[in-house]
Amino acid sequence: MKKLISIVLALSMVLGITGCSQANTQKPSQESAQESSIDGTYEGTGTGKGGNIVVELTIADNKISDIKVKEEHETEGLNEAMSIMTEEMIATNNFDVDGVTGATITSAGFRTAVADAFSKTGADKSVLVSAGKVEKEKRESEYTSDVIVIGAGGAGLTAAITAADNGASVIVLEKMPIIGGNTLLSGGEYAAPGNWIQVEEGIEDSADKFYADILKGGDNEGNPELVRILADNALDGANWLKDDIKMVFEDHMLFFGGHSVERSLVPKNATGYEMISKLNARLTEKNIPLHKNTTAAELIQNADGQVTGVKAVYDGQTITYNANKGVIIATGGFGASLDMRMKYNENMNEKILSTNSVGSTGDGITLAEKIGAELVDMQYIQTYPTCDTQSGSLLYVGDVRMEGRSILVNKEGKRFVEELERRDVISNAVIEQTGGVSYMFWDESAMTDSGMAVTHESEYNGLIARKQLVKADTIEEAAAFFEIDATELKKTVENYNQYAKDGVDKEFNKRGTLVEFGQGPYYIMVSKPAVHHTMGGIKINSEAQVLNKNGEAIKGLYAAGEVTGDIHGTNRLGSDAIADITVFGRIAGQSAAK
Ligand SMILES: Cc1cc2nc3c(=O)[nH]c(=O)nc-3n(C[C@H](O)[C@H](O)[C@H](O)COP(=O)(O)OP(=O)(O)OC[C@H]3O[C@@H](n4cnc5c(N)ncnc54)[C@H](O)[C@@H]3O)c2cc1C
Structure with missing residues (x-):
């Protein structure tokens, strides 16, 4: 028996060894197969x-x-x-x-x-054996069209489409790989007095009221002639976007600070993507060439000083773009250029983050200034009061404030400003608070009614994950998360609820309807101001022609959008910029096509 076992063992050992040797002989080939194929x-x-x-x-x-x-x-x-x-x-x-x-x-x-x-x-x-490279689009060294538009944000695309609608051939230059600029990042909200939702809701409004609000909001520093044009044409611009460009708007409005009535339209999903994608679709339909990754570097003038084209750089190559009729500068503001911010307003230093696209570096202002254009209001730089303390991004979840449903408190649990005040007023007040931050407080019904956690779901989740926003069952718990004085915060909420019952905010006279805070959960979001809008820029006339230092139009040169100054004075009201870029984008397109 023992012998049998030893034979079996011996056999199995042999087999085992054989098996092992098979495994050993196969292993390298398996490994090399793995190395050679990872399909x-x-x-x-x-x-x-x-x-x-x-x-x-x-x-x-x-x-x-x-x-x-x-x-x-x-x-x-x-x-x-x-x-x-x-x-x-x-x-x-x-x-x-x-x-x-x-x-x-x-x-x-x-x-x-x-x-x-x-x-x-x-x-x-x-x-991964390295292969070829991406074939870059081939470009000629020279192009000619009636109109050259610099910048594919909201103003530039609007101007390009309008110029083409008026019979001009057009080429659009965009320095970034992705179009849209600040317009793409924006909420796309649009101030339109007399709009269809106001009519439905019986809200009385007029171009005159809007005109007064813009001027007052900018401390009467805006140019009345340009403000009048904006106020009178804002509704027409909104109708054009809705009916002609087929932009979709939500069925509610927002009440932005500094406006006397609720008049701001909200595009689909409350993002500027709706505007940019629809304008871009129209550009494609009209076969208007869009040259991306192409940076305008110099304006070309003839002997009479007329602007006749643009020199631009694409992939290291300088390209000449000739314009038979005109060049439109629509390059946006300079909120992302620290150098330029500091040059004109040293308070806007590196400590202040920015909400802007990295492309907002004031290129168009520099180009125009080089050929003698007049610049205005360059020192007026707006901060947005409720931005991400880490990145500077504008926090859209905080739009619950514009629904009139949140309050701003400080570390001490107290309100310190009217929540629907102008952005500059709120920003300045926030800077004075402990830690230079504010805490926005609201309740579950405000969250549900405004739909902010759904509309801006990914931002909301990100804020929770990064501990910039807390949702808690009680006010005490929410306050404790940010080490806010809970006793004071509870008192603040009680007082506010009493003001809502009385219909008057005895502390800050908050405009709009006051709504009481109810049951939890409660939300608190920390935020601070970041550079948002540059009110200053190129001086234009009512035809969007660029003016020189003597107030004369520079022939062949037009500008529209945030690159221009003189409209919003010291401070732009929320939702006025999208109206501005639409109204003046259309005017620039019409003028340049003549
Ligand atoms: C986060 C955020 C939210 C906002 N929300 C609102 C809102 O809801 N409502 C409102 O009214 N306003 C809002 N604003 C302001 C508003 O979006 C901007 O003022 C407006 O969109 C500017 O439009 P624009 O076409 O003038 O410039 P932009 O949209 O910035 O477009 C300029 C384009 O020019 C390009 N460009 C720059 N230099 C060159 C060059 N040398 N060559 C070629 N191309 C160049 C840029 O890359 C960019 O694509 C918001 C702004 C931000 C940043």
Whole structure:
């Protein structure tokens, strides 16, 4: 028996050894097979601006053959960065590509997601043999059209479409890889006196009232002639966007600070993407060429000083764009240029973050100034009072304030300003508070009625995750999260509820209807001011012609949008900019096409 066992053992050992030797002989070949083929589909996750980015990476023949985004919550429009990067990753067979300018956080999150997916192959990234490069669009060295528009934000696209509608051939230049500028980042809210929702709700309003509000809101520093044009044409501009451009608006309005009545229209999903995507669709329909990644660097003038074109830089190459009729500058403001901010207003230093697109560097102002244009109001730079304390981004969840449903308190639990005051007034008041921040407080019914957590879901989730916003069952708990004096905060809420019952805010005379705070949960969000709008810029006349230092029009040169000054005075009221870029964008387009 023992012998039998030993034979079996011996046999099994032999077999075992044989099995082992088979395994040993196969292993290297399996490993080399793994090294040589990592084909398959892998999932990976990264964190973008709005939360998780989940991708599915497909490798075929050891090459990146496809990347599908399965989940993302990024800013509409800026999420185009992921398609741009995908194209480059596939073309170069490398996931370590540069991010897209203007979409840094989205780009980083996407890259991490792809790297995470690749890590599941178990292989080193060196197995991806580097391939070709992205074929850049070929450009001529010279182009000619009737009108050249610089800047593909709201003003530029509006001007381009209008010029084309008036019979002109048009080319649009945009320095960024993604169009839209500040307009894309904006809430897209549009002040329109006499609009369709006001009519339905029986709210009395008029161009005259709007005119008075704009002037008063800017401490009567705005140019009455230009303000009149804006006030008189704002409704027509809104109707044009709705009926002609097919922009969709929500069925409610917002009450922005400094306005005497509720008059601000809200585009679909409360983002500027609705405006930019619809204007861009019209541009495409009309076959208007849009040259992205193309930076206007110089205005060309003839011997008479007339502007006849633009020199622009694309991929290191200087291109001449000739304009038979005119050049329209629509390059936006300079809120993202620290140098320019400091040059004109030294209070706007590096300690203050910015809500602006990285492309808002005042290029058009510099170009126009070089050929003798007059600049106005350059020192007036607006901060937005309730921005992210970490990034400077404007916090849309905080729009619950514009619904009249929140209060601002300080660390001591006390209100310190009228919540629907002008932005500059609120910002200045916030800076004076402990830590230079404010805490916005509201209740569950305000959250539900305003729908802010749904409309701006990814921002809301991000704020909770980053501990910038708390939701708690009781006022005490919410206050404790930010170490706010809970006893005082409770007193503040009680007082406010009494004012709501009485119909008068005895402390700050808050405008609009006061609504009592009710049951929890309660919300508190921390925020601080960030640079938001530059009121100053190029001086224009009623035809959107750029004026020189003698007040004469510079022939062939027009400007519209945030790049211009003289309209909003010391301070722009909320939702007046989208009206401004639409009204003056249309005027510039008409004038340049003549
Ligand atoms: C976060 C945020 C929210 C806002 N919300 C609102 C709101 O709800 N309602 C409201 O009325 N206003 C709002 N504003 C203000 C408003 O959005 C802007 O004032 C307005 O959109 C500016 O439009 P624009 O076309 O003049 O400039 P932009 O939209 O900034 O477009 C300018 C374009 O020109 C390009 N450009 C710049 N330099 C060059 C160059 N050298 N060559 C080629 N291209 C160039 C830029 O890249 C950009 O694409 C908001 C602003 C921000 C930042």
